[in-house]
Amino acid sequence: MQLQLEGIVKNFRDKEVLKGISLRLENGVYGLLGPNGAGKTTMIRILADILQPTKGRILINGQDKNACGDEYRAKIGYLPQDMSFYSDFTGRDYLEYVAALKGVPAAEAREQIEALARNVGLSGDLHRRCVTYSGGMQRRLGIAQALLDNPEILILDEPTAGLDPHERIKFRNIISAYSKDRLVLLSTHIVSDVDSIAKQVMMMEYGKVERLGSSEEYVRQIENCVWSLRIPVERLVEFQNSAVISNVVPHGDMMEVRVISENKPSADAVPVTPNLEDAYLYIFNYLPLKPAA
Amino acid sequence: MSLFRFELRKLMLNKKTLIILGAMLILYAGVGFGTSYFIVGDGEAYKTYADLARPLAGPVNAEYAGVAMESYETAKERYGNNEEAIYYGTSGDPVLKFDVDYAHFVGHVDEYYNGAPFDSLFAPYGVNVLQSRLTELEQSGQTGGFEYRSTRDQLNREVALGEPQFANTLEWGNLFANWGDTLTLFLLFIPLLFIISPVFSMEASTGMDNLILSSRNGRRKIVAAKIAAVVVTAVAILAMYLLATFVFGFLSVGTLEGANAALRSVPDYVRAPLGFSNAGFTAVSALWLLLSGTVFALIVSFISSRLKSQIAVCGASLVVLLLNIGIAALGTTIQNMIQPVVDFGVASFALVGSVFTQYKVYNVFGMVVPYHVMLIVFLVLVAGLTSFGMFWGQKKRTVA
Numbered sequence: 001m002q003l004q005l006e007g008i009v010k011n012f013r014d015k016e017v018l019k020g021i022s023l024r025l026e027n028g029v030y031g032l033l034g035p036n037g038a039g040k041t042t043m044i045r046i047l048a049d050i051l052q053p054t055k056g057r058i059l060i061n062g063q064d065k066n067a068c069g070d071e072y073r074a075k076i077g078y079l080p081q082d083m084s085f086y087s088d089f090t091g092r093d094y095l096e097y098v099a100a101l102k103g104v105p106a107a108e109a110r111e112q113i114e115a116l117a118r119n120v121g122l123s124g125d126l127h128r129r130c131v132t133y134s135g136g137m138q139r140r141l142g143i144a145q146a147l148l149d150n151p152e153i154l155i156l157d158e159p160t161a162g163l164d165p166h167e168r169i170k171f172r173n174i175i176s177a178y179s180k181d182r183l184v185l186l187s188t189h190i191v192s193d194v195d196s197i198a199k200q201v202m203m204m205e206y207g208k209v210e211r212l213g214s215s216e217e218y219v220r221q222i223e224n225c226v227w228s229l230r231i232p233v234e235r236l237v238e239f240q241n242s243a244v245i246s247n248v249v250p251h252g253d254m255m256e257v258r259v260i261s262e263n264k265p266s267a268d269a270v271p272v273t274p275n276l277e278d279a280y281l282y283i284f285n286y287l288p289l290k291p292a293a
Numbered sequence: 294m295s296l297f298r299f300e301l302r303k304l305m306l307n308k309k310t311l312i313i314l315g316a317m318l319i320l321y322a323g324v325g326f327g328t329s330y331f332i333v334g335d336g337e338a339y340k341t342y343a344d345l346a347r348p349l350a351g352p353v354n355a356e357y358a359g360v361a362m363e364s365y366e367t368a369k370e371r372y373g374n375n376e377e378a379i380y381y382g383t384s385g386d387p388v389l390k391f392d393v394d395y396a397h398f399v400g401h402v403d404e405y406y407n408g409a410p411f412d413s414l415f416a417p418y419g420v421n422v423l424q425s426r427l428t429e430l431e432q433s434g435q436t437g438g439f440e441y442r443s444t445r446d447q448l449n450r451e452v453a454l455g456e457p458q459f460a461n462t463l464e465w466g467n468l469f470a471n472w473g474d475t476l477t478l479f480l481l482f483i484p485l486l487f488i489i490s491p492v493f494s495m496e497a498s499t500g501m502d503n504l505i506l507s508s509r510n511g512r513r514k515i516v517a518a519k520i521a522a523v524v525v526t527a528v529a530i531l532a533m534y535l536l537a538t539f540v541f542g543f544l545s546v547g548t549l550e551g552a553n554a555a556l557r558s559v560p561d562y563v564r565a566p567l568g569f570s571n572a573g574f575t576a577v578s579a580l581w582l583l584l585s586g587t588v589f590a591l592i593v594s595f596i597s598s599r600l601k602s603q604i605a606v607c608g609a610s611l612v613v614l615l616l617n618i619g620i621a622a623l624g625t626t627i628q629n630m631i632q633p634v635v636d637f638g639v640a641s642f643a644l645v646g647s648v649f650t651q652y653k654v655y656n657v658f659g660m661v662v663p664y665h666v667m668l669i670v671f672l673v674l675v676a677g678l679t680s681f682g683m684f685w686g687q688k689k690r691t692v693a
Contacts, residue, residue, distance in 0.1 A: 045691075050502075078504065082503075100510070101509070106295075145504070
């Protein structure tokens with residue numbers, strides 16, 4: 001499976017939201033990171049075929065997606081950012097409905113629904129109405145619907161929002177197992193989700209994907225830029241206005257602060273091993289792509 | 294479960310809508326029973342009326358016509374010259390009501406030959422009036438024109454159908470009024486509009502369009518499923534209305550008397566250019582309402598496919614539905630200027646009372662085409678265009 005974006009531009013009236021994105025994606029998990037307003041959801045919607053680009057094209061295995069018609073969407077499993085439900089549908093109704101939308105034969109759909117419900121831990125709740133589900137259950141139901149019909153391309157927009165830590169780990173395991181011979185695009189604000197399962201991470205800002213690399217490559221970029229130091233509680237507010245802080249852990253009257261900085265922030269600061277979250281903060285605070293004037 | 298069954302469930306087979314439909318059924322049964330039962334009073338009064346009518350069925354009885362005309366004058370003295378006041382005033386007195394109805398019938402027979410003072414010059418009526426107009430046209434050598442051919446066609450039709458015959462058609466007239474009056478728009482078409490309106494707009498308002506549009510069948514098959522669900526829902530609601538008003542209407546008097554009488558024996562249809570019996574016209578009316586109601590449901594669906602809010606869909610659909618009533622309020626001059634809009638508006642094509650009560654034809658490239666034939670072509674065209682519009686819209690729809 002190969003998905004190629006060629007010069008994708010998207011304008012909303014006179015605002016250019018995507019500025020000529022070109023990418024080549026193959027099987028595996030791709031993480032998509034970026035601040036709010038970067039254009040992640042717009043790019044994902046274009047890939048999910050619910051939004052048309054102003055310019056550019058998308059090729060799937062070398063063929064223009066528009067020429068594939070319904071068959072392009074048949075390859076896609078999509079979990080939108082905002083989950084929606086019909087008020088009188090049970091979990092099973094919802095999954096059966098999505099299966100019908102995907103053209104899965106009824107008998108096969110029943111088997112898939114049982115298996116997916118087991119995988120996402122909803123087997124005992126399928127008879128309940130979706131609107132009575134907790135936020136996490138609704139998200140798991142969303143993940144199950146995206147996986148219906150075993151799509152070749154899985155597009156997930158904020159899939160772990162609302163999931164508790166246990167559910168997030170379970171979700172990552174499902175995606176890892178699933179992604180062996182599939183393409184998964186995972187857009188999220190939770191960097192640790194991407195860190196653990198993505199083979200490549202895209203950093204997006206101001207409508208451009210400027211960086212694409214593995215977690216290790218990103219982390220290597222910020223070696224010697226992550227520091228740990230202790231400061232009194234009363235100095236924290238002032239300190240965070242002048243430094244990029246990735247974590248704070250209280251230690252009695254003192255706060256242990258993890259700081260991203262190209263220079264040693266204080267005499268008692270000690271270098272620590274960076275992670276992807278540090279790299280994310282470093283990139284978006286120290287190497288921002290400025291929009292064209 | 295197929296997409297169609299899901300769409301049907303979303304539209305109709307859900308608890309909320311089924312409760313509404315249950316309430317509508319009760320309302321329709323009440324309308325059928327109430328309007329029928331109180332035409333002449335109670336069951337005993339109806340029996341009195343029917344007993345008076347039975348021996349007089351057929352052509353005008355000159356002897357009784359005199360008696361009826363005298364009674365009519367009495368009614369006028371009692372209730373004034375307003376026909377509506379006379380109608381309601383006599384509803385509790387079957388003998389007087391019968392005489393008034395018979396007097397009206399005598400007047401209708403006279404109109405059959407001589408027309409009425411209120412007839413428009415552009416829509417003449419009456420065998421003698423039509424014959425003299427034909428003679429005028431022949432004398433002026435205008436025998437090849439549309440007017441000559443349509444007048445000749447109308448005259449031939451009137452002669453073939455013959456003068457109106459009297460019959461007890463109280464309940465049939467009431468049934469056709471329930472199926473073909475402006476009230477039908479409010480009782481049937483507005484509830485239909487509210488039930489159909491979310492068919493597409495609900496996907497935008499719930500946010501489900503994200504999933505639908507990104508799925509294999511979310512661009513074409515879903516539209517076919519939605520259209521099929523709309524048609525089934527519309528037919529179910531229309532059939533419920535037709536059956537409830539028919540069954541409960543006739544249940545109140547316990548007889549189908551007048552079923553075999555000519556449609557033209559029903560006062561409102563005395564000028565109808567149709568040779569049906571009342572039973573036959575009942576079938577025609579039911580089919581017409583099913584067709585026009587279904588096409589209206591497709592119009593609402595199309596509007597729903599263009600708007601995101603159900604309230605906006607209802608508002609726009611109401612404007613389409615009640616456009617004719619709005620135009621009527623603007624006065625006759627404006628109404629005449631935009632006659633085609635009036636003739637082909639929903640309030641006209643939806644109601645059998647507007648379509649079949651008089652001879653009305655159109656000049657289509659010189660051909661004399663009856664109004665109802667024009668409407669059938671129009672309805673098929675509207676159904677096709679709205680369906681195409683829904684498919685096209687779904688193909689191009691995006692979620693911003």
